[in-house]
Structure formats: C-alpha cells, structure tokens
Amino acid sequence: QVQLVESGGGLVQAGDSLRLSCAASGRTFSSYAMGWFRQAPGKEREFVAGIGWSGRSTPYADSVKGRFTISRDNAKNTVYLQMNSLKPEDTAVYYCAARRVPAAVTEARQYNYWGQGTQVTVSS
Numbered sequence: 449q450v451q452l453v454e455s456g457g458g459l460v461q462a463g464d465s466l467r468l469s470c471a472a473s474g475r476t477f478s479s480y481a482m483g484w485f486r487q488a489p490g491k492e493r494e495f496v497a498g499i500g501w502s503g504r505s506t507p508y509a510d511s512v513k514g515r516f517t518i519s520r521d522n523a524k525n526t527v528y529l530q531m532n533s534l535k536p537e538d539t540a541v542y543y544c545a546a547r548r549v550p551a552a553v554t555e556a557r558q559y560n561y562w563g564q565g566t567q568v569t570v571s572s
Contacts, residue, residue, distance in 0.1 A: 450474045450561040452544045457566030460534055464570070468529040470544030470563060478522040481547040484529045485556055486540035486568075493543070497529060498552030505552050512538075534570045541565040 456468040470482070483498040497518035498507045506518055517530040527544060545559035 450477070450480070450546050452546060452561055452563035454542065454544045454563045454566040457542060457568045459569045459571065462535055462570055462572050464534050465530070465532045466534065466568060468531065468542055468544075468566060468568075470527045470529075472525045472527070472544075472546060474525070477525040477546075479550055481550055481552040482518075482520060482527040483545045483547065483552060483554075483556075483559055484518060484527075485543045485545060486538075487543070487565075488540040491540075493556055495554040495556065496542070498554060499527060500552045501550035507552055507554055509554075531568070534568075536570050536572045539568060539570050541567050 451473040453471045479501055481500050484496040485493050486496050487493040496509050499518045499520050503520055515533045520527040543565045544563040546561040547559045
C-alpha cells in the first residue's frame with residue numbers, strides 16, 4: 449500500500465509560480481510511475497503531467513507544456529510539480545497519483561494510488 453500526501457497549493461495571481469510536492473510512503477517508490485492530475489469545479493479530472501521511474505519519460509498535457517515541470521527525487525520518495533506562468537484556468541484541485549509499474553501514462557484509470565489533493569487558485 450502506498451500513501452500519497454500533496455502539499456504546496458495556495459492562492460496566487462496570474463503569472464505567479466507554485467511548486468507542488470507529493471510525499472509517498474513505501475519502499476518501492478522508485479519503481480513506480482507518478483502523475484499529477486487536476487479537477488476544476490464541474491469538470492472531469494484531467495491529466496497534467498507524468499514521470500517514469502527514472503525521470504526520463506515525462507509526458508505533459510498540451511495545456512501546460514512549457515509552463516509546468518514534473519520531477520522526482522527517489523531518495524526522498526517525493527515527486528514535484530513546478531508550475532510557472534500560472535493562469536486562472538489552472539485553478540483546480542491537484543492530485544498526485546502512483547502507478548505500480550515504471551512507465552508513465554496519461555490515463556487516470558491506470559494509476560493505483562491517489563492523494564487527497566491540494567487546492568490551487570489563480571486569480572486574474
């Protein structure tokens with residue numbers, strides 16, 4: 449069993465930056481793919497970014513390419529999402545997810561564990 453705890457959300461203005469963190473329990477973190485998803489009010493949960501076990505594979509949603517960067521520190525069992533040039537449309541609850549295989553994918557149903565989420569609000 450893996451537990452995921454997100455942190456780093458908050459209220460910022462358009463153009464600002466935030467860094468989200470996701471701390472994972474368990475000794476097998478380094479063999480898991482990780483992902484970030486988000487869900488805005490009234491919308492479905494959507495993929496934001498993923499990262500494979502080695503950090504070399506990092507798919508992104510088109511809406512965040514060039515602005516967001518996902519990374520991981522396997523020694524700290526932590527995955528990060530650096531969010532720059534934030535826009536009001538980035539406002540959502542952001543969720544961290546873990547997949548019991550090393551390859552990162554974009555489909556939420558392929559992730560096995562989920563955190564509780566952290567709110568990100570971007571004002572215009």
